[in-house]
Amino acid sequence: MNFTAVRAIYKFEMARTARTLVQSIVSPVVSTSLYFVVFGAAIGSRITSVEGVSYGTFIVPGLVMLSVLTQSIANASFGIYFPKFVGTIYEILSAPISYFEIVLGYVGAAATKSIVLGLIILATAGLFVPLHIQHPWWMLTFLVLTAVTFSLFGFIIGIWADGFEKLQMIPMLVVTPLTFLGGSFYSVNMLPSGWRTITLLNPVVYLISGFRWSFYEISDVSVGLSVGITLMFLAICMVVVWWIFKTGYRLKN
Amino acid sequence: MPPIISISNLSKTYGSGFKALNNVNLEIQRGEIFALLGPNGAGKTTLISIICGIARLSEGRVTVDGHDIVDGYRAARSLIGLVPQELHTDAFESVWGTVSFSRGLFGKPKNPDHIEKVLKDLSLWEKKDAKIVTLSGGMKRRVMIAKALSHEPQILFLDEPTAGVDVELRKGMWEVVRRLQASGVTIILTTHYIDEAEEMADRVGVINKGEIVLVEDKANLMQKLGKKQLKLHLQGSIATIPPDLAAYNLELSDQGCQLTYHYDTKGERTGITSLLGDLRAAGIRFYDLDTTQSSLEDIFVSLVRAP
Ligand SMILES: Nc1ncnc2c1ncn2[C@@H]1O[C@H](COP(=O)(O)OP(=O)(O)O)[C@@H](O)[C@H]1O
Ligand SMILES: [Mg+2]
Numbered sequence: 001m002n003f004t005a006v007r008a009i010y011k012f013e014m015a016r017t018a019r020t021l022v023q024s025i026v027s028p029v030v031s032t033s034l035y036f037v038v039f040g041a042a043i044g045s046r047i048t049s050v051e052g053v054s055y056g057t058f059i060v061p062g063l064v065m066l067s068v069l070t071q072s073i074a075n076a077s078f079g080i081y082f083p084k085f086v087g088t089i090y091e092i093l094s095a096p097i098s099y100f101e102i103v104l105g106y107v108g109a110a111a112t113k114s115i116v117l118g119l120i121i122l123a124t125a126g127l128f129v130p131l132h133i134q135h136p137w138w139m140l141t142f143l144v145l146t147a148v149t150f151s152l153f154g155f156i157i158g159i160w161a162d163g164f165e166k167l168q169m170i171p172m173l174v175v176t177p178l179t180f181l182g183g184s185f186y187s188v189n190m191l192p193s194g195w196r197t198i199t200l201l202n203p204v205v206y207l208i209s210g211f212r213w214s215f216y217e218i219s220d221v222s223v224g225l226s227v228g229i230t231l232m233f234l235a236i237c238m239v240v241v242w243w244i245f246k247t248g249y250r251l252k253n
Numbered sequence: 254m255p256p257i258i259s260i261s262n263l264s265k266t267y268g269s270g271f272k273a274l275n276n277v278n279l280e281i282q283r284g285e286i287f288a289l290l291g292p293n294g295a296g297k298t299t300l301i302s303i304i305c306g307i308a309r310l311s312e313g314r315v316t317v318d319g320h321d322i323v324d325g326y327r328a329a330r331s332l333i334g335l336v337p338q339e340l341h342t343d344a345f346e347s348v349w350g351t352v353s354f355s356r357g358l359f360g361k362p363k364n365p366d367h368i369e370k371v372l373k374d375l376s377l378w379e380k381k382d383a384k385i386v387t388l389s390g391g392m393k394r395r396v397m398i399a400k401a402l403s404h405e406p407q408i409l410f411l412d413e414p415t416a417g418v419d420v421e422l423r424k425g426m427w428e429v430v431r432r433l434q435a436s437g438v439t440i441i442l443t444t445h446y447i448d449e450a451e452e453m454a455d456r457v458g459v460i461n462k463g464e465i466v467l468v469e470d471k472a473n474l475m476q477k478l479g480k481k482q483l484k485l486h487l488q489g490s491i492a493t494i495p496p497d498l499a500a501y502n503l504e505l506s507d508q509g510c511q512l513t514y515h516y517d518t519k520g521e522r523t524g525i526t527s528l529l530g531d532l533r534a535a536g537i538r539f540y541d542l543d544t545t546q547s548s549l550e551d552i553f554v555s556l557v558r559a560p
Binding site for chain 1: 267305306308309322328329337339341342343344345354355356357359360398400
């Protein structure tokens with residue numbers, strides 16, 4: 001194991017974040033605060049409570065997940081896309097490191113960033129509504145699992161993308177709709193039964209449901225199912241990454 | 254001593270179906286400076302990319318210091334520093350940062366003294382905290398060299414290192430290359446400046462259309478293929494070459510004041526003695542003469558132009 005190399009990539013990626021602190025941390029925090037003001041205050045004044053918790057409190061886990069998901073994908077996809085784009089990938093490919101180490105460096109850094117961001121957003125939410133977390137360890141487990149899984153997913157997008165449009169396409173056309181429809185702002189139980197069935201095809205529902213359970217012990221689907229679906233998606237991403245490196249897809253001619 | 258790089262039956266077909274390398278066999282000796290010459294598109298960059306792990310090989314085998322570049326990629330790549338043809342840099346990194354990053358990437362523990370030495374050798378020390386985006390093209394090129402040397406490689410690949418680099422910097426770069434060779438580093442370079450290959454290299458390989466056309470000690474190459482010209486500066490001018498001398502490969506120039514005789518040093522006889530006798534018989538007198546040898550460039554051009 002070339003830990004020195006993993007650390008070099010990891011530190012490089014973290015330094016990139018430090019240089020773009022506003023984009024990486026400040027803007028997600030600001031937009032989350034806006035969600036609180038708009039959804040929490042405006043809608044919350046009409047919907048007083050969902051399944052026993054106040055609306056403002058109810059949306060906290062969903063909002064954290066929303067940021068963690070989108071930032072994991074954005075960070076990881078950009079992290080690997082950029083060296084491909086400017087050509088500095090030559091050095092990564094010519095270094096004595098394994099594919100696993102490359103992934104560990106890039107995905108590790110992207111996941112770390114979104115975990116930290118998730119915690120910052122959680123703290124920000126605490127300024128607006130009272131927070132109580134029933135199962136802090138489960139909360140952290142879901143957070144880490146989601147960050148790692150979607151950073152891997154972002155890594156795949158970054159390798160697949162051969163232009164900035166493609167880099168934006170999947171997050172914009174697939175991930176954002178799925179997260180908004182994934183029960184961040186409502187309980188799936190509030191939907192008519194037809195819609196409810198369709199919604200259950202959305203994998204994000206399971207993430208948010210499990211995450212919310214760790215806070216309030218309320219969930220749309222069983223916790224075991226949430227963990228299972230997340231692990232399944234993680235496994236799929238790992239297989240795809242393994243295949244990418246095995247075939248050199250879009251990395252080596 | 255066994256060669257430090259050994260390439261056998263190497264072929265490369267790109268995804269497009271284009272065959273960029275065709276059954277290449279080549280050995281690089283330890284400690285030498287090897288110049289790979291070839292026109293654009295000959296496959297020089299492809300060959301280097303395969304050895305360094307950037308492109309995959311389609312057929313054949315390459316070993317670096319005995320390590321297979323596929324099965325033993327870690328050991329093989331640890332020995333290699335690569336300066337690619339294009340200037341790929343992280344614009345917003347500092348010089349120090351990017352060079353230290355390279356060292357880490359190659360698994361070497363921190364060594365600020367070594368990085369300082371590399372930067373000083375390349376006259377980059379004053380710029381160590383500068384962001385790369387603020388540097389000139391020539392400095393960026395040196396940063397790329399510094400990155401390649403950051404992990405103390407035993408083999409250095411320089412892919413057209415002097416393309417677009419001014420004369421002064423070029424000299425400095427060869428200075429560095431010579432020092433590296435003196436410290437035991439093997440250097441493989443490609444260049445379009447044939448005069449520099451001539452000046453720098455111990456051996457020269459010519460590649461054309463994905464095939465190695467020739468590999469030769471530079472001195473041997475010059476001798477073996479070197480054509481010479483004998484220039485005779487005439488006393489007075491002549492209008493045409495007399496028919497008696499038609500059998501010689503002569504050329505009249507400088508308004509009839511200069512005769513040039515082309516001959517081959519590898520031939521059994523150069524024909525100079527008889528030419529001089531026949532000139533005398535024809536009544537042509539000259540006051541001076543000199544000989545020149547074909548440059549590597551002439552040799553190179555004649556090789557790649559050959560059908
Ligand atoms: N990624 C690629 N896909 C298809 N063909 C390529 C690729 N890279 C290079 N080639 C082709 O392979 C040949 C050799 O290219 P290259 O090794 O860059 O030559 P050189 O470095 O000698 O100029 C060229 O004809 C080039 O067009
Ligand atoms: Mg080239």
